[in-house]
Amino acid sequence: KFWGTYRPQVYMGMKTKSPQSLVTGLMWLRQHERYQSELPLRHTCEHGDKLLKYGWLAHDGVNFGIQDVVEQGYSLRTSFVKVPGGRHGGEWTWRVTGTQVGVTGASPVTISLFFYAATDGQGKLISVVKDTKNGRYLTQINGETEELGKFKIIFPAENTGVDTRYHTVSTKAEGLHKLKEAALRKMQATIEKSGNNKDKVLYFLGDSASHRNPPGAKSDVVFHQVTLKLPFEIDIIFESETSSRKSQLSGETFTQELAQWKEKFDQNFEERFPLKDKGYDSAKIAFAKAMLSNMVGGIGYFYGHSLVQSENQKTPVKYWDAGLLTAVPSRSFFPRGFLWDEGFHQLLISKWDRTISEEIIEHWLNLLNKDGWIPREQILGEEARSKVPAEFVVQQNKNANPPTLFLAIESILKGFNKDEINEHDTRFLKKIFPRLEVWYKWFNTTQVGTAPFSYRWRGRKEGTDDELNPKTLTSGLDDYPRSSHPSQDERHIDLRCWMAVASGTMAKIAKVVDPDSAPKFEATHKLLTNHRIMNELHWSAEMGLFSDYGNHSDRVYLTRKTFQPAQPNQRPYTKMVRIEKQKPKLRFTDTFGYVSLFPFLLQILKPDSQQLTQILEDLSARDLLWTEYGLRSLSKRDPLYMKRNTEHDPPYWRGAVWINMNYLAVRALKRYSQPGSRNSEKAAKLYQELRSNLVNNIYNEYARSGYVWESYNDMTGKGQGTHPFTGWSALVVLMMSEQY
Structure with missing residues (x-):
C-alpha cells in the first residue's frame, strides 16, 4: 500500500505515503484548436472543465484501478496495476487508452498527453532523451529518492509514424501545486498548413530564453509530451532497481494482470455486497461498483501542517507536520480530509477492506493534540492548500x-x-x-x-x-x-x-x-x-x-x-x-x-x-x-x-x-x-x-x-x-x- 492513487485532486496521478514523495501524473490537451485565452490543459479535477463524466469504474484501493474520463468527442481510459517486488514498495504500470466518440466518420481528433514525474524537494530525475525526426523522444527517466532508492520510468517504444510527435522538457516548479503552471510556462505554439488550406495550431513543450524558472522553484519535474491521433494505447512503466521480474509489466502481460484483478474485484464485490441476490440489474450493479471504487480511489495521502488559532494567541500558529491518509468528499471541490465526513466514509470502506479503514482511523487519531482536539478540516501541504479559500484555512482550537x-x-x-x-x-x-x-x-x-x-x-x-x-x-x-x-x-x-x-x-x-x-x-x-x-x-x-x-x-x-x-x-x-x-x-x-x-x-x-x-x-x-x-x-x-x-x-x-x-x-x-x-x-x-x-x-x-x-x-x-x-x-x- 506504499504506492497509490493518493492524489485525488488530479484526474490521474500516483504518489507514495511519504512526506516528500515522488509524484507522477497526467495532463492532456486537444490539439489544432485556436484557444483565445489560457490553454485548457487538463490536470486537476475542476468543475470548469465541464467533462461529461469522470471517475473510477473499478478500484480495489490497493492493486488496480480502471477510470474513464469522457470529453466532448473523445474519452480517455486510465488503468493501472501494481505488483510487489524489491525493497521500496513494488512496481506499477499505467495504461492510457484514447477513443473517439460521437459522429461516425468524423476526422480523427489529435490529443497531446503530458506525462510527468516530479520531486518534492528531494531526490533527482535524469532524462534519457534521443532526437528523432518526430521530435525529442524521452525513452525513460532514471531517478533516485530516499524512500524509493533507484528506479526508472520507462516510456513506450517510439512510434515512427508521421502522426506521432514527441517533446520533452526538464524544468522546475515552485511546488507540486504549480505543476500545471510549469507546463504552461514552457508551452509554445506553431502554425501548420493542412491539406484543406486551413491553418492548424500545435502547442508543444520547448525551451527558450524567455522560459526562465521562477525564483524559489524547488520541485524538479520532467514532462514527456506525446501528440497523436485517436485511437491510441500507451503504457508507462515504473520499475524499482531492487526488484527482479520475470517479464515487464506491459503489453499482454499488463492486459492479463488487469483482467485478473478486475475479475477478483467483481467476485469480492458480490461477496461483500450481494446485489444480484437483491434483484439489481447489471447497470445498477456497475453503478454501485463505481461508487465504491470512487470512494477507495479517492483516498489521498497528505503531508503538512494545519494553521491553528487559539483564543490565547493573537495570530495563528503552525500545528506540527504530519501525514494523513484519508478519503475525500469530492475530488473536484473538497480534495482534502474532513473530520465528520470521514466517519461516514469509513462505514463503507470498512465493509470493503477493514485494514484500509483501520489505518485511516489511526491516522486521524494521531492528529490529536495533548488536549484531545482534532482540527476538523485538514489542509496539509501546498497542493491541498491551493484549493482552499484563505478564510477557511485557519482552524479554531x-x-x-x-x-x-x-x-x-x-x-x-x-x-x-x-x-x-x-x-x-x-x-x-x-x-x-x-x-x-x-x-x-x-x-x-x-x-x-x-x-x-x-x-x-x-x-x-x-x-x-x-x-x-x-x-x-x-x-x-x-x-x-x-x-x-x-x-x-x-x-x-x-x-x-x-x-x-x-x-x-x-x-x-x-x-x-x-x-x-x-x-x-x-x-x-x-x-x-x-x-x-x-x-x-x-x-x-x-x-x-x-x-x-x-x-x-x-x-x-x-x-x-x-x-x-x-x-x-x-x-x-x-x-x-x-x-x-x-x-x-x-x-x-x-x-x-x-x-x-x-x-x-x-x-x-x-x-x-x-x-x-x-x-x-x-x-x-x-x-x-x-x-x-x-x-x-x-x-x-x-x-x-x-x-x-x-x-x-x-x-x-x-x-x-x-x-x-x-x-x-x-x-x-x-x-x-x-x-x-x-x-x-x-x-x-x-x-x-x-x-x-x-x-x-x-x-x-x-x-x-x-x-x-x-x-x-x-x-x-x-x-x-x-x-x-x-x-x-x-x-x-x-x-x-x-x-x-
Missing part, C-alpha cells in the same frame, strides 16, 4: 466536529468475532483506545452546556446582524437553523446524541482493552440515553418534537439597508442586514428537520417510545420532510425553509436532500422495523419506501448527469452542489445491499 469516527468504529466492532476477538482486533483497539479516551474527554470538557447533561456546539458568531441565522459550521450542518441569537445558554440535541453514541462505543472497547474503565463509560451512556432527562432538556411538548434550546425568535428577517460611509467623499452603500420583529427569549427553537430526528437517527429512542411514534408519523407527512427523493433537511413549513442566510449565501441545509442523514434514517428504520414493538410495522413500511426513493433517485441522476452529487433538490430530485461527490453520497452502496 475550541471548535469541535461530530465524532462520527465512533460510528465507523462501532461498525467495525460488529464485524468482530464475539466469541473470541483475535489478536489483530485486540491490537487495533489497544492502539486507538488511549487516543479515543483523550478525544472523548475533550468533548466532555469543552462542549458541555450550562444545564447538567447538556452539550453546546462552539463557534457560532454572537451579536451579528449579517446572518439571518448564525451558522453552526462545527455541527457539520452549517446553516441549519439553530437559536436565532447564539448564547451560552444554548443546548444542542444532535451533539448530545453524538456523545451518547461515543459513550456506548467507548464502553464496548473498554470491555476488551481496559475492563476497569468500562463502568464509567456505561454510566455516562446510561445518562445520555435516559429518556426522561433527554425529554426534559429537548422535547418540545407544544410542538411534539425534539428541539434545540436557546435565545430564539422566529420573527427575524433579512432586509436591505442604506448606510452612510465613514468618509464624507464616499457614496452611501447598501447591504442586507437582519432585523428583529420580535425580541428573542430562552425557549425551544421548534425547528423541524434533521436535528429534530437525531434521537431517532442515532437509535437512542426505545422501540416502543411515544416520541418514536410521533417521529414516524411526522416522517409519513408529505408536507414536512418526506419527498420522492429522500428526506429533506428542513420542513417546508419552517420560516427559514430555502431562505438565504446572507445576500451571498444561498440555502444549504435548509431543504436539500443529504445522503448521509438519509442513510442514518434508513438504518434506523431498519432497526425499528424489527418485530416486537408497536412501531415496527410503520417503520418497516417507511423503510422500504425511503430506501427505494433514495436508491432510484441517486442512480437516475447518475445515469442522467454522469455524476453523484453533494445533495439533491427536494422538489425535483436533481443533483446540486459539488460533483462528483463520492464521499458520503456513496453510502448508497450500503443502502442497496442493506448493510447497516
Whole structure:
C-alpha cells in the first residue's frame, strides 16, 4: 500500500505515503484548436472543465484501478496495476487508452498527453532523451529518492509514424501545486498548413530564453509530451532497481494482470455486497461498483501542517507536520480530509477492506493534540492548500466536529468475532483506545452546556446582524437553523446524541482493552440515553418534537439597508442586514428537520417510545420532510425553509436532500422495523419506501448527469452542489445491499 492513487485532486496521478514523495501524473490537451485565452490543459479535477463524466469504474484501493474520463468527442481510459517486488514498495504500470466518440466518420481528433514525474524537494530525475525526426523522444527517466532508492520510468517504444510527435522538457516548479503552471510556462505554439488550406495550431513543450524558472522553484519535474491521433494505447512503466521480474509489466502481460484483478474485484464485490441476490440489474450493479471504487480511489495521502488559532494567541500558529491518509468528499471541490465526513466514509470502506479503514482511523487519531482536539478540516501541504479559500484555512482550537469516527468504529466492532476477538482486533483497539479516551474527554470538557447533561456546539458568531441565522459550521450542518441569537445558554440535541453514541462505543472497547474503565463509560451512556432527562432538556411538548434550546425568535428577517460611509467623499452603500420583529427569549427553537430526528437517527429512542411514534408519523407527512427523493433537511413549513442566510449565501441545509442523514434514517428504520414493538410495522413500511426513493433517485441522476452529487433538490430530485461527490453520497452502496 506504499504506492497509490493518493492524489485525488488530479484526474490521474500516483504518489507514495511519504512526506516528500515522488509524484507522477497526467495532463492532456486537444490539439489544432485556436484557444483565445489560457490553454485548457487538463490536470486537476475542476468543475470548469465541464467533462461529461469522470471517475473510477473499478478500484480495489490497493492493486488496480480502471477510470474513464469522457470529453466532448473523445474519452480517455486510465488503468493501472501494481505488483510487489524489491525493497521500496513494488512496481506499477499505467495504461492510457484514447477513443473517439460521437459522429461516425468524423476526422480523427489529435490529443497531446503530458506525462510527468516530479520531486518534492528531494531526490533527482535524469532524462534519457534521443532526437528523432518526430521530435525529442524521452525513452525513460532514471531517478533516485530516499524512500524509493533507484528506479526508472520507462516510456513506450517510439512510434515512427508521421502522426506521432514527441517533446520533452526538464524544468522546475515552485511546488507540486504549480505543476500545471510549469507546463504552461514552457508551452509554445506553431502554425501548420493542412491539406484543406486551413491553418492548424500545435502547442508543444520547448525551451527558450524567455522560459526562465521562477525564483524559489524547488520541485524538479520532467514532462514527456506525446501528440497523436485517436485511437491510441500507451503504457508507462515504473520499475524499482531492487526488484527482479520475470517479464515487464506491459503489453499482454499488463492486459492479463488487469483482467485478473478486475475479475477478483467483481467476485469480492458480490461477496461483500450481494446485489444480484437483491434483484439489481447489471447497470445498477456497475453503478454501485463505481461508487465504491470512487470512494477507495479517492483516498489521498497528505503531508503538512494545519494553521491553528487559539483564543490565547493573537495570530495563528503552525500545528506540527504530519501525514494523513484519508478519503475525500469530492475530488473536484473538497480534495482534502474532513473530520465528520470521514466517519461516514469509513462505514463503507470498512465493509470493503477493514485494514484500509483501520489505518485511516489511526491516522486521524494521531492528529490529536495533548488536549484531545482534532482540527476538523485538514489542509496539509501546498497542493491541498491551493484549493482552499484563505478564510477557511485557519482552524479554531475550541471548535469541535461530530465524532462520527465512533460510528465507523462501532461498525467495525460488529464485524468482530464475539466469541473470541483475535489478536489483530485486540491490537487495533489497544492502539486507538488511549487516543479515543483523550478525544472523548475533550468533548466532555469543552462542549458541555450550562444545564447538567447538556452539550453546546462552539463557534457560532454572537451579536451579528449579517446572518439571518448564525451558522453552526462545527455541527457539520452549517446553516441549519439553530437559536436565532447564539448564547451560552444554548443546548444542542444532535451533539448530545453524538456523545451518547461515543459513550456506548467507548464502553464496548473498554470491555476488551481496559475492563476497569468500562463502568464509567456505561454510566455516562446510561445518562445520555435516559429518556426522561433527554425529554426534559429537548422535547418540545407544544410542538411534539425534539428541539434545540436557546435565545430564539422566529420573527427575524433579512432586509436591505442604506448606510452612510465613514468618509464624507464616499457614496452611501447598501447591504442586507437582519432585523428583529420580535425580541428573542430562552425557549425551544421548534425547528423541524434533521436535528429534530437525531434521537431517532442515532437509535437512542426505545422501540416502543411515544416520541418514536410521533417521529414516524411526522416522517409519513408529505408536507414536512418526506419527498420522492429522500428526506429533506428542513420542513417546508419552517420560516427559514430555502431562505438565504446572507445576500451571498444561498440555502444549504435548509431543504436539500443529504445522503448521509438519509442513510442514518434508513438504518434506523431498519432497526425499528424489527418485530416486537408497536412501531415496527410503520417503520418497516417507511423503510422500504425511503430506501427505494433514495436508491432510484441517486442512480437516475447518475445515469442522467454522469455524476453523484453533494445533495439533491427536494422538489425535483436533481443533483446540486459539488460533483462528483463520492464521499458520503456513496453510502448508497450500503443502502442497496442493506448493510447497516
